[in-house]
Every structure is written in C-alpha cells, then in structure tokens.
Amino acid sequence: MRDKKNIIVLKFGGTSVGDKDKIKRVADRIIKTRLEGNSVVVTVSAMGDATDRLIELAGKVASSPSRREMDMLLSTGEQASSALLAMAIQEKGYGCISLSGGQAGILTDDVYSNAKILNINVDRINREFKKDRVVVVAGFQGVNTDGNITTLGRGGSDITAVALASALKARYCEVHTDVGGVYSADPNLVDGAIKLETLSYDEMLELASSGAKVIHSRAVEFARKHNVILHIRSSFNDVEGTWVMDDYKKDEIMEKPLITGVTYDIGETKVSIFGLEDKPGIAAKLFGKLADADIDVDLIVQNVSEKNFAAISFTVKNEDLSLAKEILNKLKSIRVEVDTDIAKVSIVGAGMQTHPGVAAKMFKILADRDINIEMISTSPIRISCVVKKSRIKEAIKALHSGFGLAK
Amino acid sequence: MRDKKNIIVLKFGGTSVGDKDKIKRVADRIIKTRLEGNSVVVTVSAMGDATDRLIELAGKVASSPSRREMDMLLSTGEQASSALLAMAIQEKGYGCISLSGGQAGILTDDVYSNAKILNINVDRINREFKKDRVVVVAGFQGVNTDGNITTLGRGGSDITAVALASALKARYCEVHTDVGGVYSADPNLVDGAIKLETLSYDEMLELASSGAKVIHSRAVEFARKHNVILHIRSSFNDVEGTWVMDDYKKDEIMEKPLITGVTYDIGETKVSIFGLEDKPGIAAKLFGKLADADIDVDLIVQNVSEKNFAAISFTVKNEDLSLAKEILNKLKSIRVEVDTDIAKVSIVGAGMQTHPGVAAKMFKILADRDINIEMISTSPIRISCVVKKSRIKEAIKALHSGFGLAK
Numbered sequence: 001m002r003d004k005k006n007i008i009v010l011k012f013g014g015t016s017v018g019d020k021d022k023i024k025r026v027a028d029r030i031i032k033t034r035l036e037g038n039s040v041v042v043t044v045s046a047m048g049d050a051t052d053r054l055i056e057l058a059g060k061v062a063s064s065p066s067r068r069e070m071d072m073l074l075s076t077g078e079q080a081s082s083a084l085l086a087m088a089i090q091e092k093g094y095g096c097i098s099l100s101g102g103q104a105g106i107l108t109d110d111v112y113s114n115a116k117i118l119n120i121n122v123d124r125i126n127r128e129f130k131k132d133r134v135v136v137v138a139g140f141q142g143v144n145t146d147g148n149i150t151t152l153g154r155g156g157s158d159i160t161a162v163a164l165a166s167a168l169k170a171r172y173c174e175v176h177t178d179v180g181g182v183y184s185a186d187p188n189l190v191d192g193a194i195k196l197e198t199l200s201y202d203e204m205l206e207l208a209s210s211g212a213k214v215i216h217s218r219a220v221e222f223a224r225k226h227n228v229i230l231h232i233r234s235s236f237n238d239v240e241g242t243w244v245m246d247d248y249k250k251d252e253i254m255e256k257p258l259i260t261g262v263t264y265d266i267g268e269t270k271v272s273i274f275g276l277e278d279k280p281g282i283a284a285k286l287f288g289k290l291a292d293a294d295i296d297v298d299l300i301v302q303n304v305s306e307k308n309f310a311a312i313s314f315t316v317k318n319e320d321l322s323l324a325k326e327i328l329n330k331l332k333s334i335r336v337e338v339d340t341d342i343a344k345v346s347i348v349g350a351g352m353q354t355h356p357g358v359a360a361k362m363f364k365i366l367a368d369r370d371i372n373i374e375m376i377s378t379s380p381i382r383i384s385c386v387v388k389k390s391r392i393k394e395a396i397k398a399l400h401s402g403f404g405l406a407k
Numbered sequence: 408m409r410d411k412k413n414i415i416v417l418k419f420g421g422t423s424v425g426d427k428d429k430i431k432r433v434a435d436r437i438i439k440t441r442l443e444g445n446s447v448v449v450t451v452s453a454m455g456d457a458t459d460r461l462i463e464l465a466g467k468v469a470s471s472p473s474r475r476e477m478d479m480l481l482s483t484g485e486q487a488s489s490a491l492l493a494m495a496i497q498e499k500g501y502g503c504i505s506l507s508g509g510q511a512g513i514l515t516d517d518v519y520s521n522a523k524i525l526n527i528n529v530d531r532i533n534r535e536f537k538k539d540r541v542v543v544v545a546g547f548q549g550v551n552t553d554g555n556i557t558t559l560g561r562g563g564s565d566i567t568a569v570a571l572a573s574a575l576k577a578r579y580c581e582v583h584t585d586v587g588g589v590y591s592a593d594p595n596l597v598d599g600a601i602k603l604e605t606l607s608y609d610e611m612l613e614l615a616s617s618g619a620k621v622i623h624s625r626a627v628e629f630a631r632k633h634n635v636i637l638h639i640r641s642s643f644n645d646v647e648g649t650w651v652m653d654d655y656k657k658d659e660i661m662e663k664p665l666i667t668g669v670t671y672d673i674g675e676t677k678v679s680i681f682g683l684e685d686k687p688g689i690a691a692k693l694f695g696k697l698a699d700a701d702i703d704v705d706l707i708v709q710n711v712s713e714k715n716f717a718a719i720s721f722t723v724k725n726e727d728l729s730l731a732k733e734i735l736n737k738l739k740s741i742r743v744e745v746d747t748d749i750a751k752v753s754i755v756g757a758g759m760q761t762h763p764g765v766a767a768k769m770f771k772i773l774a775d776r777d778i779n780i781e782m783i784s785t786s787p788i789r790i791s792c793v794v795k796k797s798r799i800k801e802a803i804k805a806l807h808s809g810f811g812l813a814k
Contacts, residue, residue, distance in 0.1 A: 058490075060427040068504070072486065072490035076490075080461065082479070083479035083483075084480060090476070091468065091470065091472075103554055124554075147509075
C-alpha cells in the first residue's frame with residue numbers, strides 16, 4: 001500500500017446543494033466524516049441550475065462569448081456554493097473554510113472551458129488542516145500560470161475531487177450521488193437491478209462512458225492513472241456504495257460474472273454523411289475538424305463505398321450537434337442527415353475478455369425481440385448497440401435478464 | 408499639474424448593469440470613451456439585486472455567517488457582472504478583459520466585509536492596455552496578503568474606481584448615475600433644482616454624507632486624499648455632469664453662493680437611551696461598543712443630566728438598528744427607545760464658512776413652517792436637522808427656495 005493519510009475527499013454534485021435544506025444536510029454528512037477522525041476536503045458543484053442560468057445570461061449579452069470570460073462567469077457558481085456550504089458547516093460549530101480553485105492551488109493549462117490540471121499545490125489545504133478546518137474547494141475550476149480563471153469542462157467537479165484526492169494522498173475519494181452506487185442497470189428502469197460492490201477502473205470507465213451518470217469518465221481515467229480509490233455512494237444514508245479500485249482481483253476474473261452491468265445513453269444523435277470522396281485521409285480530415293472543435297465523436301460506422309463515394313455515420317452528444325452541423329456544412333458536396341431518434345445500450349464486464357460469444361448473445365437477445373441494431377461498437381470489456389429510442393427500455397430489460405443480472 | 412496619462416476610469420452601479428439591455432448600453436458607452444482615444448478601465452457593481460439575493464441565501468443557511476465566507480460569496484456578484492460586461496464589449500468587436508479584484512492587483516487589509524485598500528499593483532492592467540484592451544475590474548473587492556477575497560464594505564465599488572484612478576494616474580474618474588450629476592436638491596422632489604457644475608471635495612463629502620446618493624462619502628474622501636478628479640454624470644446622455652476637484656477657486660469662495668445644495672436622508676433611525684449613569688467615560692464606552700461593531704453613529708445629542716442619570720439620543724442607519732439594539736440590550740439598567748419616524752435634512756455650502764447666521768436662517772425657515780427640529784449637527788460647511796419624516800419634503804422645498812437655490 002502507498003502512504004495514505006487520514007484524508008478523505010468528498011464530492012457533492014449540484015443537485016445535492018440545490019437549496020438551503022440540502023446544503024444543511026450535506027453539511028451534516030461532512031461533519032459526520034470529520035467526526036470519524038478524518039481530515040476532510042469537500043468539492044462541490046454549483047447549486048442546482050445556477051450554471052445553466054449563467055450560460056443563458058451570457059447568451060443574451062453575446063452571441064459567442066469568449067471562453068476566457070465564460071470561465072470567469074461560470075466559476076462564480078461553484079465559488080458561491082462553496083462559500084454557502086462553508087457557512088453551513090461553521091453554523092454547526094465546526095471550523096471550515098471555502099477556497100476557490102486558484103486558492104486551493106489548482107494550476108491548469110491555458111485551454112479555457114476545457115482545461116487540464118497540471119499541478120495542485122496543497123500547501124494551503126495542509127495549512128487549513130493544521131487549523132482543524134474542513135476545506136471546501138470550489139469544483140470545476142483552477143487558474144493558469146497568469147492567474148486567469150479556467151474551468152475544467154465536462155465532469156469538472158468530479159475531476160477536481162479525484163485530483164485533490166491524488167495530490168493529498170487521500171485514503172479515498174467519495175462521490176455522492178442520488179442513487180447510492182453503480183447498478184447492474186438503471187434501477188428506475190429495471191426491477192431487480194443490483195448494486196455492484198466493487199468494480200475495476202476499466203469497468204467503471206466503460207460504464208461511465210456508455211451512460212452511467214454517477215461519475216464522469218474523465219475523472220475515472222484520472223483515478224485509474226493516479227490509483228485513487230473511489231467510493232460512489234448515497235448522500236442520504238450510510239449504506240456502503242460501490243468501490244472502484246485497482247484490478248483488485250485480477251486472478252479472480254474467471255469467476256466474475258460474464259457482464260457487470262447494462263447502461264444506456266439517450267443523449268446522442270446519429271449524423272450520417274453521404275457523398276464523401278472515397279480516398280485516404282478524408283475521414284481523418286473530417287474527424288480532425290470535429291476534434292479541433294472539442295466535439296466528442298462516439299460510435300463511427302463507415303459504409304462500403306459506392307462509385308468512389310463513401311458514407312459515414314457517427315454519433316455525437318446532442319449538445320454538440322449544432323456546432324457539428326456548422327462544421328460539416330462548410331465541407332463541399334456532401335449531404336448531411338441527422339437522426340435524433342436513437343439510443344445506445346451497452347453491456348460492460350471484465351469477464352467478457354475471457355468468454356467469446358458475448359457479442360453474439362447480445363445480438364441474439366435483441367434480435368429475438370425484433371430490436372434492430374443500427375450501429376455497433378466494442379471495446380475489450382464493452383459492447384454497445386445503437387437502437388431506436390422507442391425500443392431502449394425493452395432492450396435494457398432484455399439484456400439485464402438475458403445475462404442473468406437480476407436478483 | 409501632475410503627470411496624468413490618457414486613462415479614464417468609468418464606474419457603473421448595479422442598476423446600470425441590471426439586465427442584458429442595460430449591459431449592452433453600458434458597453435456602447437464604454438466603447439465611445441475608448442474611441443475618443445483613451446485607455447479605459449471600468450469598475451462595475453453586481454447586477455441589480457444580485458447582492459441582496461446572495462445575502463438572503465446566506466441568511467438561510469447560517470444565522471450569522473462568517474465575514475470571510477460572506478466576502479467569498481458576495482464577490483461572485485461583481486465577478487459575474489464584470490465577465491458579462493466584458494463579453495458584451497467583445498461582442499461589439501473591441502478587445503476587452505474582465506479581472507477580479509485580486510487579478511487587478513488590489514491588495515487590502517484583513518478586515519473582511521469592510522477592508523481597506525493597501526496597495527494596487529497595476530502591472531496586469533498596464534499589460535492589458537498594451538494589448539489594446541478595455542479592462543473591466545470587479546468592484547467592491549480585493550484580496551489580502553494570503554490571497555483570501557475581501558470586500559470593501561459600503562460604497563466599495565466607488566472606492567475601487569477612485570483607487571484605480573489614483574493608482575493609474577488617470578485623468579479623471581467618471582461615476583455614472585441615473586440622475587446625471589449633483590443637484591442643489593433632489594430633482595424628483597424639488598422643481599427648479601439645478602445641476603451643480605463644480606464642487607470642492609469638502610462640499611461633495613458633506614453632500615454625500617448627508618444623503619446625496621450619487622457617490623459614497625468614503626470614495627470622496629479617498630479622491631480628496633489622492634487628488635482624483637471626479638466627474639459625476641449620466642450614463643444615458645452626453646451632457647456634462649458635475650465635476651468634483653481640488654479647491655479649485657479658494658479665493659472665489661466669497662463669491663460662491665451661500666449654500667450649494669439641500670440633501671436629505673430617510674434611512675436613519677433615532678435611538679434614545681435613558682438611565683445612563685452620568686459619569687465620565689460612560690458615553691465613550693457606549694459609542695466604543697457600537698464602533699467596534701462597525702456601526703456608524705451619525706447625530707448625537709446628550710441631554711442635561713437629571714439625578715445623576717443622563718439621556719443620550721443618536722441616529723444610526725436603519726440596517727444597523729438590529730445590531731445596535733442587540734449591543735445596547737446587553738448594557739444593564741438602561742432603557743432604549745427607538746423612533747423610526749424621522750428624517751434628516753441638511754444644507755451644504757463652502758460659502759457658509761464666511762457667513763455667520765446661516766444656521767439661524769435655516770432654523771427660522773423651518774420654524775416659519777412649524778417644522779419641529781429634534782436634533783441638530785453641524786460641520787464648518789454643513790448644517791443638519793432631524794425632523795419628523797412626514798415633514799421632510801416640505802422642509803427640503805422650503806430650504807431650497809429660502810436660500811435662493813431655484814432656477
């Protein structure tokens with residue numbers, strides 16, 4: 001084991017601090033961890049819809065606000081919720097201080113709105129620990145070397161929490177969610193979905209990338225890279241959640257269930273491009289332009305070429321669609337079709353590495369129910385299929401029971 | 408003349424940036440000053456009622472939030488409005504950047520919620536000028552030597568503007584208001600109130616302290632001390648406003664009108680204390696306790712003592728009343744009475760220094776109208792009277808015409 005101090009990092013999302021009562025409840029939760037003898041760092045997102053309201057305001061004063069100013073604006077949301085949470089903890093009689101990302105020593109690169117953390121200088125946090133204070137750090141933000149405020153992009157608060165846990169050599173990083181852990185499928189959709197006790201980083205990464213909303217995949221990657229143990233749990237009760245850690249029992253993979261969970265994502269749109277010249281480098285150029293604009297392309301399917309013209313379909317996040325269309329419309333002599341009536345269902349499991357035939361079984365389960373598969377993508381421990389949005393619930397339930405995941 | 412650069416500091420209050428249209432209008436105003444060949448620094452308050460909403464939120468999570476966390480919370484209001492204004496200026500095609508107080512180099516002492524500016528390091532602002540950018544600085548805030556955010560207390564944004572003008576050796580500091588300048592009396596109350604072209608710092612200070620809302624008296628004091636020329640004007644038109652500068656024509660004071668303006672303040676409450684032991688040091692102790700709590704006591708009247716007990720009346724700002732009562736209630740064997748039905752009317756004018764009998768004339772004007780004077784206070788260039796709130800308009804009009812100020 002590495003040298004782990006008695007430090008725990010807790011992360012609370014925006015809904016957990018959405019109003020005064022929730023803030024007070026979160027304060028109680030933090031104090032409980034503090035009273036168990038831990039030094040506690042808390043990372044918090046902006047309250048409820050605060051960020052959305054700021055984005056809307058920015059859209060009213062400027063058609064395309066600069067990213068530098070957007071970061072200056074949006075970072076106020078986390079700063080405010082951090083200060084309010086610190087007040088609530090102090091009110092209950094415990095030492096506490098809130099710090100902005102910059103004050104907490106979080107140094108990032110210069111990529112506004114999508115910055116990467118370069119380094120965390122934990123001197124200030126350690127000084128506050130010596131004063132016996134809980135430290136609340138505004139999530140999602142840092143400063144660059146010039147002292148300008150940057151934000152970390154999607155999953156920013158999760159990344160702040162994991163990066164702080166790594167820099168502080170915390171025992172683990174506790175991510176609080178509404179649902180209390182990672183399940184074999186969304187418990188709101190599937191009766192008998194079971195909470196998973198432990199997951200490897202790879203499994204959590206595939207689950208997070210394919211739709212599980214409990215933690216952002218960028219944060220899981222960071223945790224894997226820096227070996228930060230994650231505990232994904234509920235902020236409403238004391239029940240153990242799901243632990244994510246190093247390939248804790250690699251030799252036991254054979255005994256693991258074939259698949260761990262079924263996830264889904266209804267936040268993507270399928271974009272199809274017709275009339276693309278079928279010569280080397282064309283696809284690379286196309287996806288290069290999308291990548292330059294920070295658009296995450298998920299599944300890609302290239303059709304067989306016909307008369308020297310190719311057709312490519314891929315999926316993008318719904319919020320990136322208008323930007324993607326803008327970029328594609330600048331390309332000559334192609335036709336773009338958009339299909340928003342899609343959803344992606346995935347099965348994830350380390351066990352499938354050693355069991356051939358999992359994909360075939362998945363396709364058969366869907367075929368047996370006449371659910372058409374429009375696109376497929378795979379990783380060593382994940383298989384994803386794009387289906388019609390109207391069929392997604394049925395697909396999830398069928399796969400969950402078909403692979404024997406139900407209680 | 409000192410070495411004045413081609414720099415102008417503009418200050419806009421919260422109502423000037425209250426919504427998207429106002430922000431855009433303010434942006435136009437700033438660009439106009441920029442296009443006249445000036446390097447422009449702008450200081451801005453939080454949008455409309457943003458600060459009030461944050462204070463309300465803090466009151467919901469903590470009964471007495473710590474000042475350090477309040478500053479962390481409230482400073483987000485100015486940071487957000489600065490970023491939005493910078494976006495609006497960029498949108499119109501001009502280089503612009505917003506800076507928090509700390510980023511702008513504003514270093515303060517450690518007195519949270521009522522900090523004083525110790526120093527401004529203008530290197531960053533000068534770097535931005537070299538990039539031909541308008542610099543928008545979040546008003547009301549700075550950082551202490553530990554990098555904690557502080558706020559400057561009442562009139563904070565005015566003070567930021569004046570302090571920046573001083574540190575940058577700006578030509579002048581332009582304070583934008585709804586009313587377009589300083590008037591001989593509130594033009595909404597008094598027909599024929601005239602806009603004053605020039606004022607000395609002393610006159611402006613007395614006007615600001617006695618109720619004129621255009622600029623905070625602390626900022627005027629700062630301007631006087633550092634010889635910063637003020638221009639108080641409208642943000643809605645190009646008409647010249649009121650200039651405030653050094654005792655520009657001291658030798659002409661004899662020719663100045665006897666009084667410059669009539670001001671009023673309906674934001675104070677009279678507090679009377681009975682049964683105070685009449686021995687030396689009692690009053691000092693009482694007012695010392697109020698001062699420790701940052702409560703500004705305005706007029707003070709000590710009554711003749713009766714049977715070794717004294718009665719003292721004084722006025723405090725309405726917002727300080729509950730704190731003042733809390734402090735007074737801890738003192739033994741005294742009785743506290745509060746009268747909120749009061750208003751203060753003042754006449755201000757450098758001319759009265761050389762004209763005896765001004766006070767007598769003021770009292771006679773009020774007496775002729777049967778307006779009872781409850782308390783009186785004077786400075787070399789100001790006389791203030793506390794009257795019943797219901798008589799305040801009549802008192803203002805009578806004094807305005809009685810001293811021949813009307814057009």
